[in-house]
Amino acid sequence: xxxxxxxxxxxxxxxxxxxxxxxLGKGEFDKLLDKLDIDDISKEDKDLFLSILFDKKVTQKExxxxxxxxxxxxxxxxxxxxxxxxxxxxxxFIFESLEIAPYLATPHISDDENYNKAVxxxxxxxxxxxxxxxxxxxxxxxxxxxxxxVRTFENRLTxxxxxSGVRYKTYIGYDMQELLSNRLANLEEGLFKTDDEIVKxxxxxxxxxxxxxxxxxxxxxxxxxxxxxxxxxxxxxxxIYNADVINLYNTLTKEYxxxxxxxxxxxxxxxxxxxxxxxxxxxxxTILEDDEFSNMEMDNLSFEQMKKISQLISQWDSNGNFVxxxxxxxxxxxxxxxxxxxxxxxxxxxxxxxxxxxxMDDLDAINNFLSPFLNLISQKLKEYDEIxxxxxxxxxxxxxxxxxxxxxxxxxxxxxxxxxxxxEMYSEFKEYYNELKKFS
Numbered sequence: 185x186x187x188x189x190x191x192x193x194x195x196x197x198x199x200x201x202x203x204x205x206x207x208l209g210k211g212e213f214d215k216l217l218d219k220l221d222i223d224d225i226s227k228e229d230k231d232l233f234l235s236i237l238f239d240k241k242v243t244q245k246e247x248x249x250x251x252x253x254x255x256x257x258x259x260x261x262x263x264x265x266x267x268x269x270x271x272x273x274x275x276x277f278i279f280e281s282l283e284i285a286p287y288l289a290t291p292h293i294s295d296d297e298n299y300n301k302a303v304x305x306x307x308x309x310x311x312x313x314x315x316x317x318x319x320x321x322x323x324x325x326x327x328x329x330x331x332x333x334v335r336t337f338e339n340r341l342t343x344x345x346x347x348s349g350v351r352y353k354t355y356i357g358y359d360m361q362e363l364l365s366n367r368l369a370n371l372e373e374g375l376f377k378t379d380d381e382i383v384k385x386x387x388x389x390x391x392x393x394x395x396x397x398x399x400x401x402x403x404x405x406x407x408x409x410x411x412x413x414x415x416x417x418x419x420x421x422x423x424i425y426n427a428d429v430i431n432l433y434n435t436l437t438k439e440y441x442x443x444x445x446x447x448x449x450x451x452x453x454x455x456x457x458x459x460x461x462x463x464x465x466x467x468x469x470t471i472l473e474d475d476e477f478s479n480m481e482m483d484n485l486s487f488e489q490m491k492k493i494s495q496l497i498s499q500w501d502s503n504g505n506f507v508x509x510x511x512x513x514x515x516x517x518x519x520x521x522x523x524x525x526x527x528x529x530x531x532x533x534x535x536x537x538x539x540x541x542x543x544m545d546d547l548d549a550i551n552n553f554l555s556p557f558l559n560l561i562s563q564k565l566k567e568y569d570e571i572x573x574x575x576x577x578x579x580x581x582x583x584x585x586x587x588x589x590x591x592x593x594x595x596x597x598x599x600x601x602x603x604x605x606x607x608e609m610y611s612e613f614k615e616y617y618n619e620l621k622k623f624s
Contacts, residue, residue: 208237220261221347229254241278247287252304256291283314286321293325294355295425298408302400306393315513319476323390324397325354327474333440340432348424357430360401368394374480381545382517383483390480444473451509457495468493477514482521487538491525517541520550528561532624533576536617553609556583580614 208216213234217225225233232254236246250258263276279285290304303324312320322328334352341350355363368391375387448469452460460468471481471493485493499510514522524537537557544550560583564574584607591603 208234208240210234213237216261220264222261225257229257233258237277240276241280242284243280244283247279247284248308252290252301255287255304256300259288259291262288281314283317286317289321289325289329292329292351292353294358294360295353296355296358296360298404299360299397299401301404302397305400305404306396309396310393318513319478319515320393322474322476323478327476329354330440333436336440337433337436340436341429345424345429350424350429352433353425356425356433364394364398364401368398374483378483380479380483380517380542382547383479386479386515444469447509451496451507454501454507455495455499455510457492460492464489464492468496472496472512475512477512477518477522479515479517482515482518487525487535490521490538491531491534494522494525497522516547517550520547520554523554523558527558528576528579529573530576532620533617536613536620540613540616576617577614580610580617584610584614 213230217223217230236242247255279288286307287304290300290307293300293303307317307320310316310320329352337352338346371387371391371394375384375391378384378387448465452458452465467489471477477493477497482490497510497512497514499507501507520541521538524541525534527534527537537554541550541554544553557579560579561574564579587603587607587610591600591607594600594603
């Protein structure tokens with residue numbers, strides 16, 4: 185019968201440090217497996233897991249030696265609580281790096297094990313950084329899993345369903361070949377439409393990654409059929425994830441979608457954001473639901489939309505406390521554009537900055553263009569004891585004058601050319617800013 189589920193943060197917090205730090209011996213490990221009713225584990229795997237987990241720590245080297253099947257098994261007895269909400273201290277292990285987290289998520293992607301394994305294998309081959317790995321799994325899973333939704337789903341399963349191996353997945357009942365084809369088509373369309381070279385690189389990366397997944401998936405499917413190890417939904421329906429399970433999943437998805445909409449409305453009220461249309465609410469909620477704002481998501485947003493979505497990112501409440509729901513990771517160019525929309529109290533100046541940065545394709549060049557402006561604005565504001573509206577014409581002129589002074593003092597051709605190019609760049613920007621002012 186069902187005896188455990190994934191622990192939440194409150195249950196984890198109740199574990200005594202002494203229990204957590206206690207080493208995991210063979211007897212304790214056997215008791216844990218017995219308590220979790222896990223008996224389909226080979227002696228070789230049991231010995232391997234015990235050798236890794238005896239110190240309650242999983243190093244990157246140890247983890248990367250595991251196969252997909254072993255990682256899936258590891259997730260079955262990691263971070264568990266009983267049905268009364270008591271966390272099982274023996275099931276908690278420290279993972280050496282967050283880089284491991286995306287691999288742990290792969291068994292929860294879909295009810296098609298071949299697809300999950302294909303993602304796992306691709307992730308290994310891509311050899312991404314920690315940040316890149318997290319972004320990759322967010323893309324593949326369409327965002328982070330809601331642990332409450334996971335618990336609710338698994339608690340509503342019958343004992344027979346749970347004991348047969350049904351667990352919450354991001355995609356239940358989906359044809360993964362169709363999902364792959366649709367996602368690749370969307371990415372190809374995005375690549376065709378964008379003019380941004382930085383964004384193009386992101387599209388090209390994910391198109392390449394999904395094609396790798398596709399190749400892995402096809403190879404695993406062929407191997408599985410040849411060895412008759414399992415059948416896939418290409419031949420027969422999966423009897424574990426049947427119509428009842430899919431209906432439960434769809435019901436919960438709708439429930440939690442409505443819950444997320446309500447929580448988003450509460451966040452808007454908390455932040456006193458009242459200037460969003462209904463379509464913008466849906467768009468921004470979708471963008472930020474995985475706590476990440478990518479270059480691809482940024483690419484189609486206007487200046488006005490970027491300014492509006494910035495109200496929901498890295499905010500503090502009226503008491504000076506950081507609002508956790510606004511903690512968002514963002515990609516390099518997205519970060520730069522978010523800086524421009526609130527650079528000053530002059531929206532025309534901010535839009536001119538936004539447009540200029542949007543046209544640039546080199547991150548170093550973007551930083552070199554923005555930094556002098558942002559530093560000078562910060563410096564000017566510090567000269568006053570109260571918030572004022574700076575005259576941005578004067579700020580631009582002052583920056584150009586500073587550059588002109590350095591140009592006049594320059595003695596070698598390299599330095600002379602450097603300041604000459606800078607003066608020309610900011611002079612052209614000034615002209616563009618003045619053009620925009622005529623229509624504002």
